[in-house]
Amino acid sequence: xxxxxxxxxxxxxxxxxxxxxxxxxxxxxxxxxxxxxxxxxxxxxxxxxxxxxxxxxxxxxxxxxxxxxxxxxxxxxxxxxxxxxxxxxxxxxxxxxxxxxxxxxxxxxxxxxxxxxxxxxxxxxxxxxxxxxxxxxxxxxxxxxxxxxx
Numbered sequence: 414x415x416x417x418x419x420x421x422x423x424x425x426x427x428x429x430x431x432x433x434x435x436x437x438x439x440x441x442x443x444x445x446x447x448x449x450x451x452x453x454x455x456x457x458x459x460x461x462x463x464x465x466x467x468x469x470x471x472x473x474x475x476x477x478x479x480x481x482x483x484x485x486x487x488x489x490x491x492x493x494x495x496x497x498x499x500x501x502x503x504x505x506x507x508x509x510x511x512x513x514x515x516x517x518x519x520x521x522x523x524x525x526x527x528x529x530x531x532x533x534x535x536x537x538x539x540x541x542x543x544x545x546x547x548x549x550x551x552x553x554x555x556x557x558x559x560x561x562x563x
Contacts, residue, residue, distance in 0.1 A: 416462060420445065422563045424453055425463070429560060432466050477505075477523040479530050480552035484516035485544055492543040493517055499541045505533050516548070 417425075420443070427439045436454070440447040457463040472480065487493060493511070500506050500520065508521040524530035538547060 416460065417457075417563070420449070421453055421457060421462075424450060425457070425563055428454075428463075428466070432468075472507075472523045476525050479524040479526060481522045481524075481530060481534075481549040482552060483520050483522055483534070483538075483547050483549040484512070485518040485520065485538070486515065486546045486548075487517045488543050488545045490517050496541055496543050500538070503533065503537050505529075521552075522549075 423443050424439060427434055427442055436450045437447045440450045443450070454463065454466075458465060485496075487496060497509060497518070500509055500518075505522050505524055506520050507523055510519045511517070512519045522530065522533055524533055534547060534549065538544065
């Protein structure tokens with residue numbers, strides 16, 4: 414059985430247009446009940462299909478002009494849970510992924526300027542026990558970012 418049916422997909426598409434759209438407006442657009450919209454959104458959040466409804470902050474608009482994608486090599490991959498918890502304590506790290514290849518983890522860091530980026534890398538990340546090395550690529554701008562098409 415598929416997790417999403419045609420109503421779920423239609424509701425998600427409405428939310429993608431405007432995440433602040435009232436459930437009643439979604440219901441009116443789709444010609445379904447407000448209760449149905451509410452129940453389905455709650456179910457999709459509970460199932461983890463929708464990760465929540467929250468603002469998307471444009472970092473550059475609030476002074477975070479630098480970003481990097483940084484690969485992290487660990488001394489021991491078995492330390493990854495502890496290291497991830499330490500990375501979560503660094504607010505400038507906005508994403509963290511397990512990856513294959515040369516690195517164990519791949520993170521996205523946002524910073525106000527190059528000096529801020531240097532401090533995050535050298536004074537925060539490099540001081541986490543168990544991190545063997547990092548390798549960063551500076552982001553020059555986002556060409557596009559989107560959800561998977563439904």
